[in-house]
Amino acid sequence: MPRIGIFICHCGSNIAGTVDIEKSIEAARGFPGVVHVDEYRYLCSELGQDLIKKAIEEHNLDRVVVGTCSPRMHEVTFRKAVTEAGLNPYLLEVANIREHCSWVHKDIEKATPKAIALLRAAAAKAALNDPLVAPSVEVEKRALVIGGGIAGIQAALDIAEAGYIVDVVEREPSIGGRMAQLEKTFPTLDCSACILTPKMVEVAQHPNVSLLTYSEVEEVKGFVGQFDVKIKQKARYVDPVKCTGCGICYEKCPAKTPSEFEMGLAKRKAIYVPFPQAVPNIPVIDRDACLYFRKGRCQICAQECPPQAIDYEQQDQIIERRYGAIIVATGFDQMNPSHYGEYGYGQHPDILTGLEFERLFNASGPTGGKVVRLSDGKPPKKVVFIQCVGSRDKARGMNYCSKICCMYTAKQAILLKEKVPDAKSYVFYIDVRTAGKGYEEFQRRAAEEYDVAYLRGQVGKIFPESDHLMVHGVDSLSGKTIEIKADMVVLAVASVARADAPEVGRLVGINSDSYNFFNEAHPKLKPVETHTAGIFIAGACQAPKDIPETVAQASAAAVKVVGLLSKDMLQGEACTAEVNQAECSGCLYCEAVCPYSAISPVEIEERYHGGTLKRTVVEVNPTLCHGCGSCTVVCRSGTINLKGFSNEQILAEVDAICLQR
């Protein structure tokens, strides 16, 4: 017979105000197996905990039930207290008589019997509690960063500087991400490349960092401390050891195709580095554009390459590595605004998105840094910027504010004025949102010193008329319609999640919001954690954000990873599923529903009528199991049990509530 002690907390008047403590004590004394009952004003206090510890010793208790707040609040506290008194922590049971009873009821006459029933149920379950031991998991002291933009670079550098090995996987041939595409950065107008490339070089040369560019994560298995990851390193068809980065191959290559880095505004070769400062400076061959791969002849790059680094026979390689923690920093995309028919995007070369326009400022961009109309090569004298294209638009776009557009539009208007001094900019806006250090001042400078006309309103129609673009809009402050004969139109389109974000989320096992941005574990207090232990997020894959915020988040994620990797062992989950193989029929329903791939079929041999019989049953890998309980629900023979929540224990609780004396 167990020796159960019950302790009832008043929680000030939180519980005692609605539950008759005296009556509850009286009733609890009569529960089977209960040898000691006590109460205290604040059980979670040091004195309250001491009360429990002393009682365990004095009354030789081997099970403890506390009638308190939700186990989410203080289960850990009381488990620690009973452990200190020499009991296994899983021999403690919490009856939630606050959130489940006193807080939701007013009538003490009715709440008291309910609290008693909850206590009786907890005592009935506690009688069946077994001591459990959580398995320990060894931590692999290596981190993986997915995405080599500024977020991934910053996170990798911080982890590496803390002394841990980190791999950066980047899908493109070079690291650098979106920031590498920018000309200047607000609000200080630093040259983006000038502040980014030193970091790119630093991360590439750091002894603790391995760059896996032109690579993609194929599979993630395992759990915090021990993620087993398969990475596909795509064939570059260039030997990275032999290649000197001289650039003769792409100079001589005859095949051209639109450049992704230049947003399709310029062409690149079939063998290419995406931009001059690429890291690593090793070209790749784009099979879809290469004449040799498409038609079987050409091979000019191979003939011209001085160190003979071209290798058409190179194959994709699968790298399998174990990591203790993962940071997802996969960045964002621009919305394609083609469905806004009134803006005519895609129908005229002088209607551009913000990122496309940005490339015109860049010395290595499609126009060699000259800000000119793509239609006729003339510098634009009147440029209309339209904000919130696809942002803050419930009907046709995204409900959210993309956050960076007000600032980069002001930046581009300033840069335009500097490049084309007689240019005039018009900005159609809904609200100007410039929260951030130095941001408001920056935007005011655009309006006051750079003669940018801010028009509060929207554009209804853009169409070509002779050699300019007619822009019809409305200024909602004056109530007047506005017509501007513009030379160029720049659309500040919404920042959106990467098209393959849901796939990446499934791959690594994290969830997303309705816009496919990855979800943080808590919007305020766990901004870089995810609901999956050991996986963290940073940068614009979580929500639209600017560079300072991205960098801050990346460093935060790195700190979390470093904290995790600094431990040698992690405590696993004690409440895992266990199967009685003698009763298992091998239907494998549990294998199908397990979200953690913790259940697998296994062949066993059994003695049967004198002979032996081979049959399939399942086994549970306790280190993979998270204790969600899905398998116990689908098990047809009811033979999978969750430790700490066995069928027997739960039925005992139900009986204790229903079968009142």
Place this chain on the structure above:
Amino acid sequence: MRYRYFPGCTLKGQAKSMEDTAMAAAAALGIELIELDEWQCCGAVYPLYEDELISLLSPVRTLAAAAGEPLVSLCSACHHVLKRAQELMQRNQDARHKVTDFLEVEYSGEGRVLHFLEVLRDDLGFDKLTEMIKKPLEGRKVAAYYGCLLLRPSKVMQFDDPENPTIMEDLLKTLGAEVVKSPYRTECCGAYLSVTEEGVASDTVARIIDSARQAGAEALITACPLCRYNLENCSREDGKEPIKVYYFSELLAEAMGLPGESTGADGSKEEVAQR
């Protein structure tokens, strides 16, 4: 293909030629348009007031009379009113009960409400129509003018892309005309302001015509008697060659080689199938 047909008042008067030519084309194409018995005015713009149920009675009577069969109109404005009244009756159950109780009618409200252009595009198909073109409008430079009523609100009208519609251009292509696109093809013609604020309507009409002319159009087509009225009567004297305005059905009948005549907005008549 069998449809109930709602003409609307204008098609029996000023826009008679739209009805005549459309009916002739429909007959030749095997599209049966059966005119509703004892139909009445669509209600003009009044049923669009959502807080005044009494003005809904007229279009709801018409919708009820179609008794679930597809209902076709030719006039953009009538089609617009019927389509929106139908949508309101689906969306606002309270209005639906009050109006049907008052009228004491069986209202199913489920039938399709179509413009004749949609019948040509979706039910017949422009491919099929191509086979029936006997006198293609070769060398004729024609621009489509949509106006507002067919396209907006696009969620209710479900007619075509409100910014970049193609249905009339596709029709013109089918008829063999040289299609001219003008940026003002979906702008408002000025509507009833031609009566109260003629200057406003003249401005809008001048822009529509100028932009069509600049784009190289010699003629415009429309599906709306009011648009045509404004385009013909509110254009300013500018000494330039006026642009001819047709109902889409007039050019349809002409290309199909059907006899018919165009009635100008001033009531004067002109042979359209002489070529």
